[in-house]
Amino acid sequence: MLNRKMDTVYASDVLRQLDNVLIVTHVRPDGDALGAALGLGALMRGNLRRAQVLLPDPLPEKYLPLVRNADFLTEFPAGGLTQYDALIVLDCARNDRVAMGSGTDYPPQDISILNIDHHGDNNVQAEWSCVVPDAAATSAILVRIAALIGWKMTPQAATFFYLGIMTDTGAFRFSNTSPDTHRLVASLLENNADHDQVIQAVYFSKSRNQQLFEADMVQNYSKVDFDGRYAWAALPDEFFRKYGFSMRDGEMLIELLRELSGVKIAVLLYLAGGQVKVSLRSKDPACPVGPLARKLGGGGHEMAAGVTLKTSDLNSAAAMLREEVGKLL
């Protein structure tokens, strides 16, 4: 497979020629994954293209009201991939993170692939790759590409792209927020993105159960080390069971650690599929967490990264992370 690296101008030339696509994103989708995939699907259909979105994984509870009227498949299309002109992979940095459902492994052999992402370490195999590390979200890249093509931004597409940019910037709190981010968001609001629906779903819909889970986590599991510069928590399975809470809905849990004054690095550890998963965040560009995540076999952005460790021992993983973070601080 060719792997042609391209900027948004070339990517828009590729995309404008596609008439019938299947759109996929990463496993355990977050707001940007959903926003980019469903936004591009709605955008293409609104501009007389055929586009289907495949989202095989269960979606976070809070996003369900937003996807109620969205059109997507939850299973790999029965007719296979040959019915499409191309497969479009969004917001996904690695082959083994592409959510294809149970239909096929990635990369499939029988279709051209366009890969659009903002993770600088993206190494997804594709015919065409458009990776823009300074874009705040994959949804932001797609808004830019839509403008280059001259496609009409429909209200539904605008709302999904707004969701992606809002969640990946933490509502404009994170350092990936730029003047360009605000300009793109202004254009989405001008095109009738439903601000209220997105904000209600993302920031004002927490269940009482989750709030109690978070209070318990802060009180009994979160720790602060290195004179307050490192905040971390290792959450065992029994803690999740106590509340019937799942990390599928825990996209913003790490904010409870990052929000502390004086913290430079925040780390959350938990078990998934018998392996320790680690989320890392930095608040100080002088000690980015991207290099540490890559050193441990993971990846992501410089200030927000993750890794799955080949161990099921939460405590020893937490001790190892503490030591590694100590070297950074």
Ligand SMILES: [Mn+2]
């Ligand atoms: Mn993203």
